[in-house]
Amino acid sequence: xQGLEPGDPLEIRGPIGGxxxxxxTDAAPVQLIGGGxxxxxxxxxxxxxxAASGAVPFRLLSSVRSPGAAYYGSELEELKAAGSxxxxxxxxxxxxxxxxxxxxxxxxxDLESLVPEPRAxxxxxxxxxxxxxxxxxxxxxxxxxxxxxxxxxRFGGP
Amino acid sequence: MVGFTGFASRRRIDPALPPGQYLERGFPVxxxxxxxxxxxxxLQIATETGQRSFSWDDFLALPQEDVDTDIHCVTSWSKxxxxxxxxxxxxxxDGLETQHRFALARSYGGYTTNLPLDDLLGGKAWIVHxxxxxxxxxxxGGPARLFVPHLYFWKSAxxxxxxxxxxxxxxxxxxxxxxxxxxxxxxxxxxx
Numbered sequence: 001x002q003g004l005e006p007g008d009p010l011e012i013r014g015p016i017g018g019x020x021x022x023x024x025t026d027a028a029p030v031q032l033i034g035g036g037x038x039x040x041x042x043x044x045x046x047x048x049x050x051a052a053s054g055a056v057p058f059r060l061l062s063s064v065r066s067p068g069a070a071y072y073g074s075e076l077e078e079l080k081a082a083g084s085x086x087x088x089x090x091x092x093x094x095x096x097x098x099x100x101x102x103x104x105x106x107x108x109x110d111l112e113s114l115v116p117e118p119r120a121x122x123x124x125x126x127x128x129x130x131x132x133x134x135x136x137x138x139x140x141x142x143x144x145x146x147x148x149x150x151x152x153x154r155f156g157g158p
Numbered sequence: 159m160v161g162f163t164g165f166a167s168r169r170r171i172d173p174a175l176p177p178g179q180y181l182e183r184g185f186p187v188x189x190x191x192x193x194x195x196x197x198x199x200x201l202q203i204a205t206e207t208g209q210r211s212f213s214w215d216d217f218l219a220l221p222q223e224d225v226d227t228d229i230h231c232v233t234s235w236s237k238x239x240x241x242x243x244x245x246x247x248x249x250x251x252d253g254l255e256t257q258h259r260f261a262l263a264r265s266y267g268g269y270t271t272n273l274p275l276d277d278l279l280g281g282k283a284w285i286v287h288x289x290x291x292x293x294x295x296x297x298x299g300g301p302a303r304l305f306v307p308h309l310y311f312w313k314s315a316x317x318x319x320x321x322x323x324x325x326x327x328x329x330x331x332x333x334x335x336x337x338x339x340x341x342x343x344x345x346x347x348x349x350x
Contacts, residue, residue, distance in 0.1 A: 002180050016349055018335050019190055130187045134297060137192035147192045148268060154187055 020125060020153045021045075024052035028123045028149075031115045032060040033136055035128020039071050041153060042127055046076075050084055057122075058085040061114050063106055063132065066094040088114045105132075108139050118144040127153040174228060174238050176343035182235035187297045190331065194267035194317050199301055201285065202320035205256035212250075214301070217285070220245045225284055225305065230343040232310040242305055244286030247278045247321070258323035262330060263304050266317040271330035272339060273306065273313055275323060282308055285318060310341040310348070 004010075015021075022030060022045040030049070032042040039062050049058050064070050070089060080087050090110055091103045101110075116122040124145065126136050133154045141147050175181060201212040212220075225242045262272050277283065286305040287294055294300035299316025306313045312332050333339050338347040 013349075016336055017332070019332075130297070134187075134193065141192055141195060147194065150192050152189060152191055154189070156186070 020127070020151055022048060022123075022125065024048060024054050026123070027056065029057040029116055029120055030059070031122045031124050032058070033063075033115070033124060033126045033128075034060070035063045035132030035136070036065070036069070037071060038126075038128030038132065038153070038155070040127075042125060043072050043075075045125065046079065046085060050079065057116075059115065060085060060087045061106075061111075062087065062089045063092060063128070064089060065092050067091065067096045090114075106136060106139065108143060111136075111139050111143060115140075118146070122149065124150040125153075126150060129156045130154045131156075172238075175236050176230055177346050178348075179230055179234055179236040179343065182231075182237055185237065185298065186231070186233075186235060188231065188233060188312075189297070189316065190269065191267060193296050194265075196266045196301070196317065201250075201302070201318070202322075203250045203254065204320065205251075205254045205323040206258060206325075207255045210250070210254065217245060217302070218287075220249050223284060225286070225307070227307045229307050229311050229314075232312055232337065232341070232343075232348050236343075241290050242284070242286040243288035244284040244302065244305060246281065247283040247285070248281065250285065250321075251279060256323045258325050260324040260327045261321050262324050262328055263313075263315045263321045264319050265315045266319045269315055269317070269331050271304075271313050271315050272324070272328055272333055273309070274327070274340070277306060277309060277313075277340075278321070282306065308342070310338075310343055312337065313341050 020041060032045060034042045042060060046060060076087050079085055090101060090106060092105050093103050095101065095103050124140060126133050133152050137150055137152060140150055172181060199214050201217055203210045222243055223246050227240060228236060228238045229240055230236045259275055260272060261275050261278055262270055264270050283306040285302050287302045289298065294303060302318060304315040304318040327339055336349055338350050340347050
């Protein structure tokens with residue numbers, strides 16, 4: 001936005017790329033993994049899946065700092081209640097009362113229990129800060145998931 | 159109705175910045191997938207008349223060049239005055255004959271990008287292993303990446319595994335998804 005003044009006209013083109021995108025014609029099961037606000041583009045896929053009322057299994061794993069930091073809370077609760085998709089949330093700093101999992105970043109054990117097995121052939125969309133995406137994709141590869149099935153979108157520097 | 163004009167008419171901040179670019183002081187990481195796990199690094203350079211393979215030690219034994227230049231990412235950041243070290247593509251292709259005019263770079267992990275051979279030879283491109291005096295970090299393409307700084311940085315394929323000359327210009331990964339086949343930042347060749 002450098003060099004722009006209020007009132008300057010802007011032209012917008014896009015979206016361009018089409019890689020970090022889920023299409024209703026895609027047949028593979030989908031596992032979305034979001035770190036913090038990285039859930040935003042994943043939510044677009046969730047809404048596209050709901051709008052298409054497709055049958056492809058869809059799961060969302062969301063990592064957030066604390067219960068108060070969750071994104072799209074009520075919308076996801078409604079979708080969960082309607083059985084539209086499975087939503088799992090892990091907390092890195094503070095958990096809700098009575099949570100069996102201690103707060104902390106995602107571990108291999110978390111992923112083993114919260115995402116499909118490698119043989120399920122799921123496509124993974126992972127979005128978040130660069131450190132989160134690097135950590136999660138390393139864990140997925142170590143668990144035996146095909147690196148070619150993992151798509152990433154990152155923000156922030158190292 | 160006027161078509162999309164891009165940002166060419168925008169006020170320029172710094173004459174070293176191509177149109178539509180802003181100055182970035184960090185070093186953002188952009189990758190379409192995971193950082194590949196490279197067990198044994200080998201580089202292959204091939205034309206229709208022959209092929210050369212380099213082990214890591216072979217590669218480091220070749221003449222090394224220091225490159226001080228600016229880099230430009232199509233997502234609109236540029237870094238000015240960066241320092242790299244590596245091997246010129248002229249050195250890697252030395253002795254290999256070709257009539258081809260294009261090349262496809264292929265990376266560990268499956269990424270590809272296409273370039274005219276004229277943009278790889280003649281002191282314009284390197285395979286680099288050092289950035290600002292340090293071994294190139296794996297999320298920036300280490301141990302070694304293609305480095306074609308006069309084009310948008312998606313052409314500088316991370317984790318490069320090989321370069322093959324091609325009789326036609328065959329789209330690589332992003333080029334097949336709508337990005338420009340050439341990618342000159344001064345002409346804003348962002349999208350096809």
